[in-house]
Amino acid sequence: MKSDFHKIVFSRCLLWMVLLSISLPIHAQKQQASSVSGTIKDDKGEVLPGVNVKVKGSSASAISNVNGHYEIKANNGSVLVFKYLGFEDKEITVGSNAVINVNMSVANKDLDEVVVVGYGTQKKSDVTGAVTSIPKDRIENMVRTDVVQLIQGAAAGLNVSATEAGSNPESGAVMLIRGRSSISASNDPLIILDGIAFNGSLSDINPNEVESIEILKDASSAAIYGSRAANGVILIQSKKGTKGKVSLKYNAFYALQEVANFPKFMDGEQYYQFKKNTLNTGTDDDPAMTQSELDVYNSGSWRDWSWKDLITKSGNSQQHNLSISGGSEKTSYSASLSYLGTNGIVINDQYKRGNARINVTSNVTDWLTIGSSNMMGKINNSGASPSYIDLFNKSPLSVPFNPDGSVNIKPIADDPRKINPIENLLYDDLKVRYNASTMNYVNITIPQVKGLSYRLNTGLQYESSEKNWYRGSNTGKSGSLKGESETNAGQKFSYTVENVVSYKRDFAKHSLFLTGLYSFEGKENKIATLNGEGFANDFLSYYGITQASKIVPSYSYLKTALISQMFRLNYSYDSRYLFTGTVRRDGFSGFGENKKYGVFSSVALGWNIMNEAFFAGAKQTVNNLKLRVSYGENGNQAISPYQTLSQLGGGDYVDGTTMAPGYLPATLGTANLGWETTRALNIGLDFGILNSRITGEINVYRNKTSDLLLKRAISAVHGVNSVFQNIGKTQNDGIEFMVNSNNITKKSFSWNSNLNFAFIKTKIVDLYGDGKDDIANGWFIGQPIKTNFDYKFIGVWQMDEATEATKYGAKPGYAKYDDYNQNGVYDPGDRQLLGDQEPNFTWGFTNNFKYKQFGLSVFMYGKVGAIKANPYKDRNYLIVREFWTPENPINSFWSNSNQATRYLGKGITPSVYESADFVRVKDITLTYAVGKKLLSRAKINSLDFYFTGKNLFTITKWGALDPELDAQRAVPLQREYMLGLRFGL
Known part of the structure; x- marks a missing residue:
């Protein structure tokens, strides 16, 4: 028994020793x-x-x-x-x-770059739609005063055209993504700022606050915005804070401006000879030189001034931007203040903008994140513009100022109808806008279900504007009325509430991303206007409008609502095969009772060929190759509210001998009026070569737009002459190409390039269902939406053509036009299509060079294919020019006769059309970065100095103010020279 006990003790001790020998290393x-x-x-x-x-x-x-x-x-x-x-x-x-x-x-940046796609983000390698990102180095380093400058010429398929020059960015630009598809409705793209539809102007956004910009171009990428996305979408994200040390940055520049191009006007001597040699001086259309003009000519006082020098001047601008960002482990923030002030190259051309922004993001818990993006600003562009119409035909033998130096409202004493072009200096003019917006979100990650999250987005936007002007009794335009004024107070308010549910999970080789949306958006606009005439004095200006002898009030009110549901499915198998499907349903209050709701869907497929096993051998050369195909539909709801309702307008009538107020039909109700619908097919290829040393994309697309919002003429028996209907079709076909290339990458020197170009063909497929053109509006089946339809100028009738010229009612020296229908006379049948007013080929080219601490950026862009009417081909514009004479039989401009272009009939004066093709060196920037060793001693993170030249060169055959601008009698393009610095702590 004792022996058994010892055995048991021994065996247990042995077991303990074994276990201890095992556990000791583990413990150790x-x-x-x-x-x-x-x-x-x-x-x-x-x-x-x-x-x-x-x-x-x-x-x-x-x-x-x-x-x-x-x-x-x-x-x-x-x-x-x-x-x-x-x-x-x-x-x-x-x-x-x-x-x-x-x-x-x-x-590999090209593949792992995160792209904003609307209601979420995706790796670029997983994107199936045509989404173009504006390069981040362009956003960070380009010297700019407006967001439009960041995107112009930077993305294939996005055509940004300046309609007017000047200091005010709002006078703006036309932005077209893949061309013009709508005839009567708006073609403006939808702007999304920090996830919420932005209802203000792009000029309200401080470009220094922008973190990223994406352009959604095809139906698949834009379909999540449904009824507003037919014209494409521009997504803008503002800068957010980052965790870590507080960062303080300051960016400022000062710029000088000069006139880039302006016509040379006749001086006193040239004008005297012009009038003296006129073949029909003294007619009603071409009055002879007045006695006062002769007196000025004989005195020689005209030598001391010129209209151009009185209108234009040297300009300047300055911008200051101060930002601070930082954050802790859970909360990050970014705040900025900015000011832009410009005194332009034309009198009263000024623009001042102040912006403030603060963005905060906080990870309250592991499952709860809140964020807020807030912006406010003030824009002041007060000042009445000079009269450019009068500037171009105003006699240089005038007296612009009185002896006391004040503006002479009758510069030609014996012709009081002629207005002084600089009379605007006598006007009081106020144009001020205030805007504020807040975009907030709450994101909840559902702990119990991995990958499931809910996000609540809210947005509030408010704008208040004041536009007042006064023309006193000391002005020519309003002096006879004893003063004239207008006060205009406007308010815009909009709000958005979005509920977004997302589910994102990876299962083995499967990747799933589901997004559901339910949202509501409301807008409200109010404008109150008072017009007044007859003031007792000029002391109170427009503030005294309540004392005017005649006051006419008016009020405008608009309110709309949009309710939406959306579902999107993103699926990926083994990062090779990609699928995106989207369905969105929108209900818009502005449309007819029977068509309040529309459903828009899209589907897209992607194939990452480079992830296939058979492609492994080529990866050393081609590291990225993805094929994309998408098809879907989007809408365009750009129509004025209440347009579908029957409305009455005011109309006075005579009751015996008394005038009484009454009402007349203004619009006819259209219960079936709905969205324009664009159905789009896109085939794309993304590529990366030599470890993404060369990357790019190619897109081929066809957009078909139907149910256009067109006004159709109807019988006046209804009390109105036209009504909006969903009729007509257009089609846009295009090719886009973008390539980024790191040409040289050395330790001390680097050079990279970005080239993009786009070709587009736009045509009207149908108008009213009968296959007929609408000549009155200039709309033609098979032609672009904006075409030129006129008589074709082909030269000047020469002396040896006198007999033939007589048959057409002309003389040698008169403008010669094409007898298009070959019937021996000029008649309306000789009018013909003379090209598209908009370019069919656009391109942009950026080169960035860096040598040690020096950097050089050169950006240029161009447009081809536009044909425009040149208004300077008008004899009445007092521009220095060469006239046809028997001794100088030129073929480019006619004789000095008022009838040289007016002999076709009363009121018929054909224009001369020219190519508006151009190449412009838009931006050259030279930068010097102070060395980090020197900065570290002063505990400074960065300090850069830069010099920028804008609009330095333009190569064109266009003969007027500027080939890109719509307005040729307006503020000329300015050339700028900027000196600035960037500073960071």
Whole structure:
């Protein structure tokens, strides 16, 4: 028994010893866990803050600080995993060394770049639609005063044309994504700012606050915005804060401006000879020189001034932008203040803009994130413009000022009808706008269901405007009325509420991203106007309008509502096969009772060919190759509210001998009026060559738009002559190409380029269902929407053509036109199509060079295919020119006779059409970055100085003010020279 006891004790002791021998190494290993630390840098030796460091197979983790330093507990033999957005993951096994420094390599940016696609983000390699991102280095480094400058010429398929020059960005630009598809409705793209539809002007946004810009061009990418996305979508994200050390940045410049191009007007002597040699001086259409003009000519006082010098001047502008950003582990913030002030190159051409923004994001818990984006601003562009119409035909033998230096409202004493072009200096003019917006969100990650989240987006936008003017009794235009004024107060308010549910999960080789939306948007606009005439005095200006002898009030009110539901499915298999499907349903209050709702859907497929096994051998050369195909439909709801309702308008009538107020039919109700619908097919190819040293994309598309919102003539028996209907069709076909190239990448020198171009063909397929053209509106089946339809100028009748000229009612020296229908006379049948008013080929080309601390950026763009009427081909414009004479039989301009272009009939004066093709060197910037060693002593992060020249050269055969501008008698294009600095702490 005793022996058995000893055996039992011995066996148990032996077991304990075995277990202890096993457990001791384990215990020792645990005890060996120690601190591992180091510094994380990129390939260039720059420290990387915010790198996520984890022990593989463990919950232990750490994040590198602002100096790139990390520290983590790890056992000997453990594997550390380093992850950082935009860089390749790195794994390192822990050894006996307690210090492990890490160098991380940049990942394939073209594939891993995160792209905003609306209600979410995707890796660029997973995007199936035609989405173009504006290069980030362009956003960060381009010297700009307006967001429009960032996108002009930067994306294939986006045509940004300046309609007018001057200091005011709002006088603006026409933005077309893949051309003009609507005839009567708006063709403006939808602007989304921080996830919410932005109802203001792009000029309200401080370009220094912009983080990213994406252009959604095809139906698949834009379909999530449904009834407003037929014209494309521009997504803008403002800058957000980053965790870490507080960053303070200051950016400022001062610029000088000069007139880039302006016609040379006749001086006194040239005008005298012009009148003296006129073949029909003294007619009603061409009056002879007045006695007062002769007196000025004989006195020689005209030599002391010119209309051009009185209208134009040297301009200047300055911009200041101060921003601060930073954050803790859970909350980040970004705030900025900016000011832009411009005194332009034309009298009273000024623009002042002040902006403030603050963005805050807070990770309240692991499952709750809140964010807020807030902006407010003031814009002042007060000042009446000079009369350009009078400027171009005003006699230089005038007296612009009185002896006391005041503006002479009757510059030609014996012709009081002629207005002084600079009379605007006598007007009081106020144009001020205030705007404020707040976009807020709450994002909840549902803890119980991995990948499921709910997001509430809200947006509020408010704008208040004041536009007042007064023309006193001391002015020619309103003096006879004893003063005239207008006060205009406007308010715009809109709000948006969006409920977004997302589910995003990866299952083995399957990746799923579902998005559901339910949203509501409301808009309300109010404008109150008072017009007044007959003031007792000029002292109170427009503030005295209540004392005017005649006051006419008016009021405008508009209110709309949009309710939407949307579902989107993104699916990826093995990062090779991609699918996107979208359905959106919109209800808009502005449409007819029977068509309040519309459904818009799209589907897109993508194939990442480079991820196929058979492509492995080619990856050394072609590292990215993706084929995309999409088809879908979007809408255009750009129509005025209440247009579908039957309305009455005011109309006075005579009751015996008394005038009494009454009402007349104004619009006829159209209960079936709905959206224009664009159905679009897009085939695209994304590529990357030589480890993305060369990247780019090619897109081929066809957009068909039907149910156009057109006004159709109807019988006047209804009391109105026209009504809006969904009729007509258009079609846009195009090819787009973009390529980015890192041409040279050396330690001391680098050169990269961005080239994009687009070709587009637009045509009207149908108008009213009968296959007929609408000549009155200039709309023709098979032709672009904006065409030229006129008599064709082919030269000047010469002396040896006198007999033939007589048959057409002309004389040698008269303008000669094409007898298009070959019937021996000029009649309306000789009018013909003379080209498209808009270009069919656009391109942009940017080159960035860097040598040590110097940088040089050159941006140029151009447009081809536009034909425009040249208004300077008008004898009545007092521009220095060469006239046809028997001794000088030129073929480019006719004789000095008023009838030379008017002999076709009363009121018929054909224009001369010219090519508006051009190449413009838009922006050249030279930068010097102060060395980091010198800056580190002063504890400064960055300090750059730059010099920029804008609109330096334009190559064109266009013979008027500027080939891109619509207005040729307006503010000329300005050339600018900027000197500035960027400073960061």
